[in-house]
Amino acid sequence: MENLLTRIINENKKYTNLGNVADYIPELKKANKEDLGVYIYTTDNEEYFAGDYNKKFSIQSISKIVTLMLALIENGEEYVFEKVGVEPTADSFNSIVSLETKNFHKPLNPMINSGAIAVISMISENKDEEPIDRILKFIRKITDNQDININEKIYLSEKETGHRNRALSYFMKSTNILEKNVEEVLDTYFKACSIEVTCKDIAKIASVLANGGILPWSKEKIIPRKVTRIIKTIMVTCGMYDASGEFAVSVGVPSKSGVGGGILSSVPSRMGIGVYGPALDSKGNSIGGIKVLEELSERLDLSIF
Amino acid sequence: MENLLTRIINENKKYTNLGNVADYIPELKKANKEDLGVYIYTTDNEEYFAGDYNKKFSIQSISKIVTLMLALIENGEEYVFEKVGVEPTADSFNSIVSLETKNFHKPLNPMINSGAIAVISMISENKDEEPIDRILKFIRKITDNQDININEKIYLSEKETGHRNRALSYFMKSTNILEKNVEEVLDTYFKACSIEVTCKDIAKIASVLANGGILPWSKEKIIPRKVTRIIKTIMVTCGMYDASGEFAVSVGVPSKSGVGGGILSSVPSRMGIGVYGPALDSKGNSIGGIKVLEELSERLDLSIF
Amino acid sequence: MENLLTRIINENKKYTNLGNVADYIPELKKANKEDLGVYIYTTDNEEYFAGDYNKKFSIQSISKIVTLMLALIENGEEYVFEKVGVEPTADSFNSIVSLETKNFHKPLNPMINSGAIAVISMISENKDEEPIDRILKFIRKITDNQDININEKIYLSEKETGHRNRALSYFMKSTNILEKNVEEVLDTYFKACSIEVTCKDIAKIASVLANGGILPWSKEKIIPRKVTRIIKTIMVTCGMYDASGEFAVSVGVPSKSGVGGGILSSVPSRMGIGVYGPALDSKGNSIGGIKVLEELSERLDLSIF
Amino acid sequence: MENLLTRIINENKKYTNLGNVADYIPELKKANKEDLGVYIYTTDNEEYFAGDYNKKFSIQSISKIVTLMLALIENGEEYVFEKVGVEPTADSFNSIVSLETKNFHKPLNPMINSGAIAVISMISENKDEEPIDRILKFIRKITDNQDININEKIYLSEKETGHRNRALSYFMKSTNILEKNVEEVLDTYFKACSIEVTCKDIAKIASVLANGGILPWSKEKIIPRKVTRIIKTIMVTCGMYDASGEFAVSVGVPSKSGVGGGILSSVPSRMGIGVYGPALDSKGNSIGGIKVLEELSERLDLSIF
Structure with a gap:
């Protein structure tokens, strides 16, 4: 699995050059455009990661x-x-x-x-x-x-x-x-x-959503199941700004992006994924991050559709 | 199962009075406002139905x-x-x-x-x-x-x-x-x-989508899997007019409605559902049909989220 | 007066190069971009003209x-x-x-x-x-x-x-x-x-409006005074496409333009003006024609404001 | 003249019942809905008035x-x-x-x-x-x-x-x-x-505009002629909210209204008019004030068109 992740990160790094880091505030401009990382946290508490998975970034949207x-x-x-x-x-x-x-x-x-x-x-x-x-x-x-x-x-x-x-x-x-x-x-x-997180942090949030509101690591029930379903639904229909429809077709996993470069993706029952890549496309989504998720979705058959 | 369907139809029939049949063309106005029917066709070729499942209606959208x-x-x-x-x-x-x-x-x-x-x-x-x-x-x-x-x-x-x-x-x-x-x-x-269909017809279309493009009754591959995924995705994000978001939250099944009163719902891997109820809500969706699907979704745990 | 007109035409001809003839239909593209003409017809039946005043063009808007x-x-x-x-x-x-x-x-x-x-x-x-x-x-x-x-x-x-x-x-x-x-x-x-006119034709229409609906040449009452007032009012507020406000400020004469290159201007009680110049600005108004009218308005104190 | 004004005020008072005083702030709600007044100040320093011309109201727009x-x-x-x-x-x-x-x-x-x-x-x-x-x-x-x-x-x-x-x-x-x-x-x-004025005050502002920027009472030049022309033009095209076009047709005098109930009208070269009537129509213009101006425009032939 980690081999797969590493390969996906390496192969998609080139796309980061086609995007731009957010520049509406000076702090965001300081991000390293070529960063690209991924962290997977499964509902069985397995963890896989590759690339710049431990860089901190602002959570934004x-x-x-x-x-x-x-x-x-x-x-x-x-x-x-x-x-x-x-x-x-x-x-x-x-x-x-x-x-x-x-x-x-x-x-x-x-x-x-x-x-x-x-x-x-x-x-x-x-x-x-x-x-x-x-x-x-x-x-x-x-x-x-x-x-x-x-x-x-x-x-x-x-x-x-x-x-x-x-x-x-x-x-x-x-x-x-x-x-x-x-x-x-x-x-x-x-x-x-402005909350600062890493790929791991958002992968874990996503894993809680994937797990119906139960923290996978402690089995504690934190969020009502209905709420996690609402959140995942809204992520599919509205989570990737005005590219949500396209992303749902190409990836098919409930996700939410931020202009800090993060994407949180929750695969129902299976896993949470956190991706980071501060180079953004014209809609404000991580350009490398979307590529990584497209490939992950295809390789691991993640689409909910 | 058919008991369940019959009960659901009977209990939700009252909602048809809160809607109105489409009236922009005279032919649609002739529909019987109180009609409500459902047909389920599973990917295992099981069939269940209740209510006015064999009424013909125009497929519309x-x-x-x-x-x-x-x-x-x-x-x-x-x-x-x-x-x-x-x-x-x-x-x-x-x-x-x-x-x-x-x-x-x-x-x-x-x-x-x-x-x-x-x-x-x-x-x-x-x-x-x-x-x-x-x-x-x-x-x-x-x-x-x-x-x-x-x-x-x-x-x-x-x-x-x-x-x-x-x-x-x-x-x-x-x-x-x-x-x-x-x-x-x-x-x-x-x-x-203006194509005329019944609940059964649209349930079968939905079952093909649910079955990844393979006709459940003949195992013939008719539609590429990728196409069925695209269709299901677009049904979730856009299938219920401008109430798609709300429907995704409350039902969570890829669906498409028409002002003729039909709703086609495809539960991935499991079944196709056809619902008919010509009384529409203000968005143009079958008002009784949505109630039936909400209850079915909850009872049978159909939401993809 | 004709000296003035000739000078104004000559001095403003250069602006025609900054515009473009309408190109949405082939026929309009055939117009000579550098043409610029003006015709004045007063309510006292005096006539003055200069430049390409006798070219035919389609009346359009x-x-x-x-x-x-x-x-x-x-x-x-x-x-x-x-x-x-x-x-x-x-x-x-x-x-x-x-x-x-x-x-x-x-x-x-x-x-x-x-x-x-x-x-x-x-x-x-x-x-x-x-x-x-x-x-x-x-x-x-x-x-x-x-x-x-x-x-x-x-x-x-x-x-x-x-x-x-x-x-x-x-x-x-x-x-x-x-x-x-x-x-x-x-x-x-x-x-x-697609009606074809010359500067003279539209100047005469404008003179009828200026004259309260009475044909200056025959004294025949053709249009109710109220109607001429309505027309002139609407010309001021809406006559020059979405540049009407700016034109009202800079010229201040009820006018209507067409993408054929014509502008009809009616100076209440005094005169009708017809201008032709097929090179248009980005709003669809004759670019040279507006310059001619700006200068005429200033020289002859034509603004109604 | 004052007989005319008095008659116009009396005859149009009934329309105030068809409107409503502005109610988005409590202070404006205190206005007396039936008030209706008019003040004319000519460029020759003649003054005519009738009705509630000396009531104070906020100038608003x-x-x-x-x-x-x-x-x-x-x-x-x-x-x-x-x-x-x-x-x-x-x-x-x-x-x-x-x-x-x-x-x-x-x-x-x-x-x-x-x-x-x-x-x-x-x-x-x-x-x-x-x-x-x-x-x-x-x-x-x-x-x-x-x-x-x-x-x-x-x-x-x-x-x-x-x-x-x-x-x-x-x-x-x-x-x-x-x-x-x-x-x-x-x-x-x-x-x-929130500046408080009376009909007389706004009539005098209007008279300065009518007089090309020269105070009629002292002959002092206060505003460049070009500026007064711009202001009058913008009043015609935009002065009466989104009813400006209709008002230009029915009255034809550069005017500006406020939700305090005032309307300032400037008849080029001739006079300034101040009208007050706090009952407003659905667009936010004084309902009685417009009636008064319509009648004045017709009686005194005030339209600039």
Whole structure:
């Protein structure tokens, strides 16, 4: 297996030259464009890896599934989907058009920025814990990694430049989708996007989803089965930005990408996969990462279809 | 099993009153709003059914997956997706907006009308066979039913009132997506939508998809496995109009609906399901049919996620 | 005055090189890109001209104000604006988006293609006269030129390639804005666009508008004053495609352009101006023609503002 | 003349019942729905008035022409229209769609909120004067009324609820249309909208525009003629929200309305008119005010067309 992974990494490394690292904030530009790594964590607790699997990167949009899980666990399906839809869209992740023109101003789904911001506003707080503390606690649990933390530089950079997200948020404030203070919600959002992970971390999150919400390493039930099914469904229909449909055809595995270069893929009942490659294609997905997943899917017959 | 089906049909019949039969053409208005039937055809050639499973209805949009299969078999994946995308959209099935504003004028996917019309224009003809003849031959093969035919009244009615489809088609003609004569392509399209089927017919089509392209009853390989995977994927992301995302969450089975009241659902490796209930919800999906599938999915654990 | 015109033509001829002749039909491509001419016809029957003022060109979108006048005379303001709005739009003249999304499917105004097609469908016919015969009779009257006719080659070319207009028309057919047979209405539309005129002809039409509907040369009252006011108003807000706002600021004279290279400008109470220059800017307006009008407006203080 | 005005006010008062006072902030809801007043200030310094002409109301969107004048005087036409277009739009005044999809993210014109906010950001400041001070100084000058000031309650209410404007502004911040601090720019904008005026005040502003930028009462030249022409042009094409086209047809006088109930109308060379009636139609224009202007335009032959 590791031979296979190593070969796949080596053979697909060349594609990283066809992409570009995210450049909207300076910190992301520092990534090494040629990095490419993969980590597999099976529901039987087997682990396989190759390439730059231990590089740290910011989780970015992959956080959207983490915060959605937490919001669903805390509030239930009905509450969450009262404010955010589950329909895929051909618009880009930061588009504001559909907030004005469609779905009665509800964000179309929780994988576009507006939807994720609305979702994050539902995560509760109490006097000892800010929402971001709850998110960190949760992600440390589902990765079995207590060292996970926020990359402060990336967070500050996101916060400083996140005007499009402010536009989305104030729009939702004006239509009562967002009820809390905008800057506070965004602060949590920017922090959640800046969480630093490795391929292993996201592979383990994916393995929990693959395992129906039970931590494979401790057999502890953490997430209701229904929630893991919702998450995997939304990953298929909306997880790869506006290339989700194409990815579903070519790979067929519930996945979520982030502009930090990560892709989290969950093969139901079998395994979680974490891929990292910061060179992105025009849609914002890891260009090498998609190649790796295409080949893995074919070799290991991973497609759910 | 048949007890289960009978119970499910009976218990969900009440929902048919919350919907309305399609009324854009007089023929569809004649349907009996309270009809509700289901047919299961397993990949092991077992058959179960209940309710109004033997009523005939027009296939309507379910034809979109039949013609897509045929176009893919004839032309290959690359040729077809050169002209039509595979991205889901939150726009309604007959929307023309995205043809002007998105995806370089390519229809976003083959399940919206514009995409299906573009796909149907790719089905070849020869001096003995019109495209519709090839479509009929193909559907008779994958249903094992030589009696399948066009409902002439519905066809004429579609043709007479199909001005929105003409608008979509002439738009595509103006952008060179459509190369053939518009009225000829539309004639095939209207005929394909007017094909009359029963729950059994569409259950059998679904069973072929579930069985990776091999006819369960004869073991004959009819459709490349890759094509069946593409079809199932597109059914998940785009098969239930702009309620596809919600349906994927609640049912989780690759499905395609039509305004004639049918829903075709394909459970990979296991079975094909055909449901019929002409009372539609606001999105154009069979309102009772969806309820039946939700319950079946839960009872039989059908979700692919 | 003629010295002024000659100088203005000569000085602005250089701008024709920055534009391009319309190329969507072969006939229009044959125009001489460097042509530039102007004709002024005052309400006192004085005439001034310079440059290529006697070249023939197809009237194209300038016909939209001729057919709107006729439709208003025949049907009255209320009837016409029941089906077509009078609001300017930032969308381009052949955009279909707003037909689906705005104004309850009514074309936003009569100067975009959809609106003009809807207007032309209101022109009546009787057993001796087709709508195009009425249009020709009317334009011959308001130009005092019995020789005006259709350029057959341009008409056939328009008809052959006019698929976008077919898309617009069938869309309107589907929403009942258009009630007549689409191809018949379009046939009239394509013929009306293919009427051949000179600068003098359109200057005379403009002089009638400037003169409140009275033919300056015969004092005959042809058009109700209210209709001329409506036409001039719509010319200001919508007459120069999606550059109408900019043109109103820089020139300030009610005008209508066509992709044949003509611009008709009506200075209330004072004069009609016809300009011809087939090199177009990116919006579809005569690039040299606009320069000529800017200078004329400044020199003769023509702005109505 | 005053008899005429009194009669027009009395006869049109009934229409105020068909409209509603603005209700998005509590302060505006306090307006007396039946109020209707008019003030005429001619370029010869004659004054005529009737009805509730001396009621105070917040200037709201009428401020958009005041701040545009100031920005044009300070920065010149070229600078201002580098960032904001002059094309009318059929979208509503607070729409965000076109910021994403049209005109390279430039606001389409200075009469919609986004455009007005961009314009207000261009008004300079120095150590003694905030932008709002310059605006107040300017409006006091062109109204000859030193008592003009901000209604503090309305300002605070606007500021508290102005989330849609925040969305527009942060969008423009993200596309670099807006360079200054968003909340500071909005603070000026909310204050400018909250300036309290009477019919007389806005009639006098209109008379300055009518008079080519020369204060009729002192003959002092305050605004370049070119600027007054630009303002009047934009008022015709964009001044009455997305009913500008219809108003241009029915009234034909450059005008700007505000949701406070005011309409400022400038009849070139002749007079300024201020109308007040807080009952609004569905587009946000004073319903009685439009009726008054329609009748005045007809009686006094005010249309510029």
